[in-house]
Amino acid sequence: MARYGILTSGGDCPGLNAVIRGTVLQGTTVHGQEFVGFRDGYRGLVYGDIRPLNRLAVRGISRNGGTILGTSRFGPYSEPDGGPENIKKVLERLEIDGVIAIGGDGTMAAANRLYEDGIPMVGVPKTIDNDLEATDFTFGFSTAVEIATDAADRLRTTGDSHQRCMVLEVMGRHAGWIAIYAGVASGAHVTLIPEAPETLDQICRWVTEAAERGRGPLVMVAEGFTLPEMDDAYSDKGLDEFDRPRLGGIGEILAPLIQERTGIQTRATTLGYIQRGGVPTAFDRVLGTRFGQAISDVLADGDWGQMVALRGTQIERVPFTDAVGHTKSVPLDFYRGARALFG
Ligand SMILES: Nc1ncnc2c1ncn2[C@@H]1O[C@H](COP(=O)(O)OP(=O)(O)O)[C@@H](O)[C@H]1O
Ligand SMILES: O=P(O)(O)OC[C@H]1O[C@](O)(COP(=O)(O)O)[C@@H](O)[C@@H]1O
Numbered sequence: 001m002a003r004y005g006i007l008t009s010g011g012d013c014p015g016l017n018a019v020i021r022g023t024v025l026q027g028t029t030v031h032g033q034e035f036v037g038f039r040d041g042y043r044g045l046v047y048g049d050i051r052p053l054n055r056l057a058v059r060g061i062s063r064n065g066g067t068i069l070g071t072s073r074f075g076p077y078s079e080p081d082g083g084p085e086n087i088k089k090v091l092e093r094l095e096i097d098g099v100i101a102i103g104g105d106g107t108m109a110a111a112n113r114l115y116e117d118g119i120p121m122v123g124v125p126k127t128i129d130n131d132l133e134a135t136d137f138t139f140g141f142s143t144a145v146e147i148a149t150d151a152a153d154r155l156r157t158t159g160d161s162h163q164r165c166m167v168l169e170v171m172g173r174h175a176g177w178i179a180i181y182a183g184v185a186s187g188a189h190v191t192l193i194p195e196a197p198e199t200l201d202q203i204c205r206w207v208t209e210a211a212e213r214g215r216g217p218l219v220m221v222a223e224g225f226t227l228p229e230m231d232d233a234y235s236d237k238g239l240d241e242f243d244r245p246r247l248g249g250i251g252e253i254l255a256p257l258i259q260e261r262t263g264i265q266t267r268a269t270t271l272g273y274i275q276r277g278g279v280p281t282a283f284d285r286v287l288g289t290r291f292g293q294a295i296s297d298v299l300a301d302g303d304w305g306q307m308v309a310l311r312g313t314q315i316e317r318v319p320f321t322d323a324v325g326h327t328k329s330v331p332l333d334f335y336r337g338a339r340a341l342f343g
């Protein structure tokens with residue numbers, strides 16, 4: 001019986017457990033496959049740290065956030081034990097015929113490199129940021145948008161009561177998907193995304209317009225937003241494990257600038273990791289389950305080097321290389337449509 005290992009790598013994301021469950025259910029009931037889980041992403045693969053994954057182990061997990069396998073930003077080529085030769089030996093010793101990597105762009109880049117180095121790899125894309133070009137939507141995004149929208153709705157009532165401007169910073173790295181969806185959903189008076197720098201003057205004009213109508217202005221800002229005079233997205237938290245700046249903090253920068261220029265009391269809230277935690281929406285559970293089922297079919301076909309993706313309403317297969325290095329930005333006409341209603 002063919003036996004496969006599943007790992008989750010990179011930032012956690014609501015819907016990961018639905019993928020694990022979908023894969024195991026489809027694999028065991030339709031294709032007669034067996035599964036194990038690697039603990040903590042590529043670390044588990046490099047060190048052969050596995051746990052059994054059968055039907056019982058995945059019972060009821062779709063409704064839980066996080067990942068039952070644990071995750072990390074450990075690189076499969078990390079010295080001293082990483083690299084394809086070691087990983088081949090690990091897979092032989094554990095009698096594992098292939099690996100499913102569930103992760104974002106970084107995880108897929110690593111999976112592609114391993115695949116090119118002879119390891120049988122397939123992939124499932126994940127990120128709350130929805131910024132992977134290869135797929136129309138990623139699971140986790142819908143949950144993050146719901147949480148951000150709920151937070152915005154709550155800020156509206158306190159902002160309205162105090163006639164204050166409320167700034168809400170959401171995640172998304174260099175893409176504004178979470179901000180633009182939550183901004184439109186909550187009727188934010190201004191939504192600021194990395195794809196479309198706006199001047200402080202313009203932001204303050206919109207804030208003032210809303211305040212003049214008696215509203216507590218709500219400003220939704222993506223962590224990657226920059227003012228025209230900024231060279232890079234704001235970051236004061238150092239680098240992550242892969243040497244990328246950890247973003248966050250632009251909301252706290254903007255709030256006093258808006259207050260100073262408009263004279264309107266302004267408060268900032270950074271939503272942070274709340275966006276990635278807790279119960280996934282039905283949409284994310286369904287997408288995760290379908291991705292999981294589809295990747296089990298990919299294994300059955302031995303279609304190595306492929307990743308599943310949502311195209312329209314269909315789940316399709318695309319090569320890893322389609323997912324790597326292509327960031328999906330918010331289209332400017334989408335932004336312009338939202339912008340027409342700012343203020
Ligand atoms: N080009 C690459 N080659 C090898 N390993 C990589 C590469 N890019 C990322 N990785 C590994 O994959 C991990 C997960 O990637 P990361 O971008 O942090 O998360 P995500 O997969 O969620 O986007 C990284 O910490 C790194 O160890
Ligand atoms: O977990 P970390 O390293 O603090 O990363 C925070 C980043 O992870 C995210 O939540 C999701 O990013 P990935 O899906 O690429 O891991 C970003 O929105 C945020 O900037």
Ligand SMILES: [Mg+2]
Pocket residue numbers: 010104105106107
């Ligand atoms: Mg990434």
